[in-house]
Amino acid sequence: MPNVTYIEPNGNQREIDVPAGWSVMQSAMSNGVEGIEAECGGSCACATCHCYIEGDLAAAVPAAAENELAMLDNVVAERKANSRLCCQIKMTPELAGLVVRFPDAQS
Amino acid sequence: MSFSFDPYSPAVDADPFPFYKTLRDEHPCFWSKEANMWVLSRYADIVTALNDWQTFSSAKGNLMTELPNRAGATLGTTDPPRHDRLRGLVQHAFMKRNLESLVDPIKQIARETAAPLAGQKQFDFVTDFAAKFTVRVLWAALGLPLGDEATVREKAVLMVQSDPATRSKGPEHIAAYQWMQDYAAGVIAERRKNPQNDLISHFSMAEIDGDRLDEREVLLTTTTLIMAGVESLGGFMGMFAYNMANEHDARRQCVANPELLADAIEESLRFNTSAQRFRRCLTKDHELHGQKMKEGDFVCLAYGSGNRDERQYPNPDVYDLGRKPKGHLGFGGSVHACLGTTIARLSVKAAFDEFHKVVPEYRRVQEQLPWIPSSTFRSPLRLELARA
Numbered sequence: 229m230p231n232v233t234y235i236e237p238n239g240n241q242r243e244i245d246v247p248a249g250w251s252v253m254q255s256a257m258s259n260g261v262e263g264i265e266a267e268c269g270g271s272c273a274c275a276t277c278h279c280y281i282e283g284d285l286a287a288a289v290p291a292a293a294e295n296e297l298a299m300l301d302n303v304v305a306e307r308k309a310n311s312r313l314c315c316q317i318k319m320t321p322e323l324a325g326l327v328v329r330f331p332d333a334q335s
Numbered sequence: 336m337s338f339s340f341d342p343y344s345p346a347v348d349a350d351p352f353p354f355y356k357t358l359r360d361e362h363p364c365f366w367s368k369e370a371n372m373w374v375l376s377r378y379a380d381i382v383t384a385l386n387d388w389q390t391f392s393s394a395k396g397n398l399m400t401e402l403p404n405r406a407g408a409t410l411g412t413t414d415p416p417r418h419d420r421l422r423g424l425v426q427h428a429f430m431k432r433n434l435e436s437l438v439d440p441i442k443q444i445a446r447e448t449a450a451p452l453a454g455q456k457q458f459d460f461v462t463d464f465a466a467k468f469t470v471r472v473l474w475a476a477l478g479l480p481l482g483d484e485a486t487v488r489e490k491a492v493l494m495v496q497s498d499p500a501t502r503s504k505g506p507e508h509i510a511a512y513q514w515m516q517d518y519a520a521g522v523i524a525e526r527r528k529n530p531q532n533d534l535i536s537h538f539s540m541a542e543i544d545g546d547r548l549d550e551r552e553v554l555l556t557t558t559t560l561i562m563a564g565v566e567s568l569g570g571f572m573g574m575f576a577y578n579m580a581n582e583h584d585a586r587r588q589c590v591a592n593p594e595l596l597a598d599a600i601e602e603s604l605r606f607n608t609s610a611q612r613f614r615r616c617l618t619k620d621h622e623l624h625g626q627k628m629k630e631g632d633f634v635c636l637a638y639g640s641g642n643r644d645e646r647q648y649p650n651p652d653v654y655d656l657g658r659k660p661k662g663h664l665g666f667g668g669s670v671h672a673c674l675g676t677t678i679a680r681l682s683v684k685a686a687f688d689e690f691h692k693v694v695p696e697y698r699r700v701q702e703q704l705p706w707i708p709s710s711t712f713r714s715p716l717r718l719e720l721a722r723a
Contacts, residue, residue, distance in 0.1 A: 269666075
């Protein structure tokens with residue numbers, strides 16, 4: 229199973245195996261990762277699963293669609309070039325080793 | 336005897352959990368001929384299906400026993416990308432940051448609803464507390480006109496039921512659904528004439544890419560919001576009271592420290608959520624656990640079973656106040672996760688905060704409970720409680 233490293237707001241790192249087809253948000257929620265709220269459940273409708281994609285694999289992540297780019301306007305932490313809503317990133321074998329960092333605040 | 340799973344049977348209404356255990360262990364992808372659909376019962380399989388909406392579509396309906404002409408016109412019965420656009424129109428009204436103004440009114444409603452129980456030795460929690468509290472909260476949240484609350488609740492509870500004999504909706508259920516549509520149509524017409532700064536006014540006049548929403552979308556989404564608000568919130572409160580009445584230690588801890596109610600609510604959502612089963616429809620052939628499912632087959636996602644899956648939660652059949660369960664399916668999950676999660680959590684907490692001040696010690700009176708006859712939901716129709 230491909231793995232993702234989640235970095236919680238306090239710096240704690242959690243490496244988790246994510247079944248292919250699950251969103252990066254889903255696995256964080258199912259495993260109780262800190263720093264994510266995902267209020268809407270994954271409809272790209274709330275901007276509370278904001279994360280920063282770190283490291284070399286950032287380029288391998290499919291680009292954000294228009295609705296995600298628009299929703300990113302609503303994040304409360306700083307929006308950066310590597311900001312994404314992780315409900316919109318589906319896990320695939322190519323993304324094994326992905327590193328995502330959660331901001332200090334989601335709402 | 337060969338195993339069967341009939342979500343219409345009163346035995347499943349009363350206690351689905353032994354059936355779920357057999358499903359998970361022996362038939363993780365099971366064809367229920369009584370329900371005419373596949374049943375997925377393991378946590379990981381349900382979550383995978385929820386994430387794979389391209390294969391497991393909601394567009395043919397999400398209720399186990401769907402209401403006529405509803406599929407395709409509500410949030411729960413639409414797939415992305417249309418779903419996400421519709422959800423974007425209503426999500427903001429249900430976000431934590433936008434519900435702040437309702438916190439004090441909801442606490443006030445809780446106080447006023449609990450107060451008359453002060454002198455009572457025994458009462459029906461569903462009628463005497465949950466129903467009254469729920470309609471007032473929903474009316475405050477949606478700004479519905481006062482006067483019809485009792486009838487609206489009665490119809491909402493009826494329309495989610497199904498007939499165990501015919502395994503379909505009966506005429507009384509369809510009539511309740513029709514009544515609710517007429518009621519919603521009246522509210523929508525009123526709001527269009529006199530727009531307010533509220534959800535139904537905004538939604539009934541909203542546009543996506545310059546197009547007004549389809550009239551059926553406006554009507555049935557509003558109908559569903561009212562139904563879900565009244566029935567789901569009330570149903571869950573019945574389950575929560577049932578757990579608190581059974582779990583004396585957990586209740587005493589919550590009475591002593593009401594902050595623990597938040598944990599008790601999460602564990603109840605996992606332990607025996609009222610939203611037990613929803614369905615999807617396959618858009619292509621799909622193989623799972625050696626079973627070949629066909630395009631067009633319906634698939635039941637048994638949330639109530641995934642929440643008791645020992646592969647996800649150790650000692651799943653124990654109600655554990657300290658568990659703090661993560662990723663439970665008590666509100667469903669993924670794109671179709673319940674819209675009302677935040678208002679439900681804050682309402683139930685406020686309700687029991689006040690209820691426990693008036694009735695701190697209580698026990699169940701009925702040995703057997705009358706469970707709602709429903710293939711989708713599970714909650715008691717009446718819950719007699721006595722002061723202990």
